[in-house]
Amino acid sequence: MGHCHGTSRRRSVMRVLLACSPLPGLTGTEVAELARTGWLAQRPADRITAYPVSDGVSVPFVGSGLPEALLKEPTEYPLGRADSRRFAFRAGDTVVLDYSQFLNDAPATGALQSSMAVGEDLAWACANGAKRIVVALPAPGYCTDMGLGMLASLADVRLSSGWTATDPVPFALAPALERAAEVLSDVDLVVLASGEQRLLGFSGVARTWAYRGMDPERAQEFSRAMGAVAQDVSEAAAARANTRPLLPLHGEQKTDRPERGPFSGAASGVGFILDSLGGRLMSVGCATVSERLREEARLTDLFVYACAAIDESIPSGLQAAIELASAAAIPIVVIYDSGSLRRGELPRMGLDGAYQLRPEEAWRGVGRQREYAESGDDVAVTGTRAKLPGDELQERLWSVTGRVARTWGWDA
Known part of the structure; x- marks a missing residue:
């Protein structure tokens, strides 16, 4: 049958x-x-x-998720005053400083936003024995001092909280970069950007601000000023390292100009300054996905x-x-x-x-x-x-x- x-x-x-x-x-x-x-x-x-994993952007009620993606059972430390509260996350000798929300105000408001808190937090992490510091930055973010407030805080030089990149720099950049680099000399500094954002150029920070609501004339003023500050910072960094300037002085076009790097405009220039101090810039996706899941993806x-x-x-x-x-x-x-x-x-x-x-x-x-x-x-x-x-x-x-x-x- x-x-x-x-x-x-x-x-x-x-x-x-x-x-x-x-x-x-x-x-x-x-x-x-x-x-x-x-x-x-x-x-x-x-x-x-x-x-x-994390995309490096702040999500309602839970934040960016970076600490849980990068650290195992981190301890949370409150930093700053009540009116500028932010948090550090630590596991072992690694500290994560996440500014995905703190430095992401809307440019249309025209408010001033200083990066001094970033310098204070980096100094805190170094003083408390961190060997690896991960700094997460929004792209483009909103920071009107282009990262110089952070630099001044690390170098212990005076800069008013209302200073913006459109004002003259009130301190010598080369010694400030030297002192700030000394503070960070014993740590592996990793800088994560939530996306590509160049500091200058056609797709630079100021143009993105204008697209997002900043007055066009004010954005143009920032664009010119940021270019001048970037030139000065790069020349000072080159002088400190005793190398040729990183930016062309007489119209020379170079593909490795740091202010036009894909993440130089993270947090409106904070990424550029941290790059000048020896930080390793990369995307959030590289750190939370590419480096962690490459072998898993093959299987x-x-x-x-x-x-x-x-x-x-x-x-x-x-x-x-x-x-x-x-x-x-x-x-x-x-x-x-x-x-x-x-x-x-x-x-x-x-x-x-x-x-x-x-x-x-x-x-x-x-x-x-x-x-x-x-x-x-x-x-x-x-x-x-x-x-x-x-x-x-x-x-x-x-x-x-x-x-x-x-x-x-x-x-x-």
């Missing part, structure tokens, strides 16, 4: 790499665990490796990246993940909170799929963020709160991750 055979297909075991940056109200670790369990609910036999069948909103540029961590996936010849899909990705753009970006969690936020995000901010007061006053984004995103993340598993899962 013959036997009838069903048409069911056996599932193949997949190796899936999940890299998860924070979502509003959810840390990267929480996103990674939700995505992992959401996938396994659909394909329990697959081998899932999940990591918290996986599918790369899934989760992140918050995607606006006019690809987040740093996602860009690094795309490059890893391309090098390993594996597909990569992104799960993101909200944004404006179009399906036709995905191949050009190097993506094989994109899944949006809250498409409605691309249209009502500003008003919703104001509602979220006010809900914090509700907690303090009444002990209750409005529904926060993390509550909603947990459900959607679980559902969408399951959909990705069903779509991309292999069947034998």
